[in-house]
Amino acid sequence: PPSAYGVVVGKNDDGTVDVLTSGRKMRVNLHPDIDVDTLARGAEVVLNESFNVVTARSPEGAGDVVSIKEVLDDGVRAIVVGRTDEEIVCELADSLRGVHLRSGDTVRLDPRSHLLLEKLPRPEIEDLLLEEVPDISYSDIGGLDSQIEQIADAVELPFLYQDLFAEHALPAPKGILLYGPPGCGKTLIAKAVANSLAKKVASKTGDEKGRSYFINIKGPELLNKYVGETERQIRLVFQRAREKSEEGWPVIVFFDEMDSMFRTRGTGISSDMESTIVPQLLAEIDGVEGLRNVIVIGATNREDLIDPAILRPGRLDVKIKIERPTEAAARQIFARYLTTDIPIDADEVSSSGDPELAVSRMIDATVESMYRTDEENRFLEVTYANGDKEVLFYRDFSSGAMIENVVRRAKKLAIKRVIAGGSRGVRTQDLLDSIRQEFREHEDLPNTTNPDDWAKISGKKGERIVFIRTLVNEGRSSLGVAGGRAIERSATGQYL
Incomplete structure (x- = not known):
C-alpha cells in the first residue's frame, strides 16, 4: 500500500510524536527500531497505512524564502515577513535552535508546518562585503602623494591611535568624499586605503589576523524599482x-x-526617490545608532549633484579633490606601468647605456609630447557665458587612466611588430604614436548636447560654458579639413 509523508512538529513524553500530514496534525507511534530522540523537529517521516512512523528522513531542501523581522523572547519563535509583506509567527526547527538570527536574515520556511528550517545566505548584501581587502597599495598609485597623505590621516590615525584621539576629545571623521575628473584614481585610492589599514592594524595589534573589512557598493546597484527597497538595502x-x-x-x-x-532632493524629473534615499543615508551616518570603527568613503565626478546635507561637517567631514596629473605626476604614473620588467628596444637601451635610464628617457619624451602647449596639441575652444573664449589643450584632459591606456597601446604596437618579424621591445616612437592615437579618439568625445554639464564631469569648473569647438588640425584631420569643426550651439537645460 502507498505510504504517506509527514513532518515532525513535536515530541511527547510517552514516546509518541506529533506529525503534520495532509493538512492534519496527528499524534502517532514510532516503529520500535526508531529512537524518538533521533527525530528532530522539522524532520520528514514516512507513515504506514496505520499512521505509524516507519522511516525517518532529512527535511526537504525546498521551501519559501522569508526574512526575519524579530526573534521572540522565548527563543523558539520568530516573526517573519513573507513574499507579500505578510507577517507570520513561525517556530524554529531544531536545526536553527541556538543559531544567531538577526533582523533581515533570510531563512527557509516549510509552508506546511510553519517551521523555519535553514538560515540562507544574503547575496544582496554579502556580495558587497569583500572578505579579502583589495590587493592594492599606495605604492601602486602615482602622482597623488598629498591626497594619499590626507586620506591616510583621516582614516588610519583615528583607528591606530584611539587613545590619543580620546584624550583630546577628538572624534574620528565619519566620512570622506573623493571627487574629481574621471580616471584620476578615486576608486584606486579607496581600495588602497582598505589594504593599508588592514596591514597597519595587524602591525599595531601584533595580531597576524588583524584586518579591515571593505563593503564595496558600485554606484546605483542598490537602486530598486520597488518603493522602499533601496532604503531597506542601505539599512x-x-x-x-x-x-x-x-x-x-x-x-x-x-x-x-x-x-x-544621493542626488540633491527635489531635482528628480521622473521620480523623487532621492527624497527618501538621502535621509536614510543621513540617519545611518549620524542617527541615534552611532557608527564606531565604520567610515564611509564616497567617490564621484559630479560633486555638485550630491545633496548638500550629506556633505556637511559631521557626515562626510573630509573632502579631497583628486586633480588631473601634472607633468611630474604623469612621470610617476608612467613609471608604474613602464618598467624594466617589460622588453625595451635594444637600440633604446644601447643609446642610454642602461635599461633604467632608457625607460626614464622614454618617459620624459612621452610626457613632454603629451604636455606641450603647441599647435599640434590644441584640443578645444570653449566659449563662456560672458563671451570669453579659452583654448584647452590635451594636457587639460590627461588622467591616470589615459596614461595607462597609452602604455597599453605602446605594448600592443611592440607585440605586433614582433609578430610581423621586426625588432623586440617597446620604443619611444611606440609611446608617441600611442599618444596620437589616444588624442585622435578624444576628438569626437565632447558632449555637444549640454556643454556645461560635460565640462563639469570633465573637471572644468568656473564660468558656465555655452559653446564648444574642437580644433582639429589639418594634418590630423581624416577629412583634411583645416581650422576646426564647429559644434552646434544648444541651450543648457536640465542634465538628463
Whole structure:
C-alpha cells in the first residue's frame, strides 16, 4: 500500500510524536527500531497505512524564502515577513535552535508546518562585503602623494591611535568624499586605503589576523524599482557594517559613483526617490545608532549633484579633490606601468647605456609630447557665458587612466611588430604614436548636447560654458579639413 509523508512538529513524553500530514496534525507511534530522540523537529517521516512512523528522513531542501523581522523572547519563535509583506509567527526547527538570527536574515520556511528550517545566505548584501581587502597599495598609485597623505590621516590615525584621539576629545571623521575628473584614481585610492589599514592594524595589534573589512557598493546597484527597497538595502549595508565593526576591526563602506544614488532632493524629473534615499543615508551616518570603527568613503565626478546635507561637517567631514596629473605626476604614473620588467628596444637601451635610464628617457619624451602647449596639441575652444573664449589643450584632459591606456597601446604596437618579424621591445616612437592615437579618439568625445554639464564631469569648473569647438588640425584631420569643426550651439537645460 502507498505510504504517506509527514513532518515532525513535536515530541511527547510517552514516546509518541506529533506529525503534520495532509493538512492534519496527528499524534502517532514510532516503529520500535526508531529512537524518538533521533527525530528532530522539522524532520520528514514516512507513515504506514496505520499512521505509524516507519522511516525517518532529512527535511526537504525546498521551501519559501522569508526574512526575519524579530526573534521572540522565548527563543523558539520568530516573526517573519513573507513574499507579500505578510507577517507570520513561525517556530524554529531544531536545526536553527541556538543559531544567531538577526533582523533581515533570510531563512527557509516549510509552508506546511510553519517551521523555519535553514538560515540562507544574503547575496544582496554579502556580495558587497569583500572578505579579502583589495590587493592594492599606495605604492601602486602615482602622482597623488598629498591626497594619499590626507586620506591616510583621516582614516588610519583615528583607528591606530584611539587613545590619543580620546584624550583630546577628538572624534574620528565619519566620512570622506573623493571627487574629481574621471580616471584620476578615486576608486584606486579607496581600495588602497582598505589594504593599508588592514596591514597597519595587524602591525599595531601584533595580531597576524588583524584586518579591515571593505563593503564595496558600485554606484546605483542598490537602486530598486520597488518603493522602499533601496532604503531597506542601505539599512542592511550599515547593519552589516556595524556587526563587523563589533569584532574590533575597521569597516570601510565605499560608495562608488555616489552622485547616482544621493542626488540633491527635489531635482528628480521622473521620480523623487532621492527624497527618501538621502535621509536614510543621513540617519545611518549620524542617527541615534552611532557608527564606531565604520567610515564611509564616497567617490564621484559630479560633486555638485550630491545633496548638500550629506556633505556637511559631521557626515562626510573630509573632502579631497583628486586633480588631473601634472607633468611630474604623469612621470610617476608612467613609471608604474613602464618598467624594466617589460622588453625595451635594444637600440633604446644601447643609446642610454642602461635599461633604467632608457625607460626614464622614454618617459620624459612621452610626457613632454603629451604636455606641450603647441599647435599640434590644441584640443578645444570653449566659449563662456560672458563671451570669453579659452583654448584647452590635451594636457587639460590627461588622467591616470589615459596614461595607462597609452602604455597599453605602446605594448600592443611592440607585440605586433614582433609578430610581423621586426625588432623586440617597446620604443619611444611606440609611446608617441600611442599618444596620437589616444588624442585622435578624444576628438569626437565632447558632449555637444549640454556643454556645461560635460565640462563639469570633465573637471572644468568656473564660468558656465555655452559653446564648444574642437580644433582639429589639418594634418590630423581624416577629412583634411583645416581650422576646426564647429559644434552646434544648444541651450543648457536640465542634465538628463
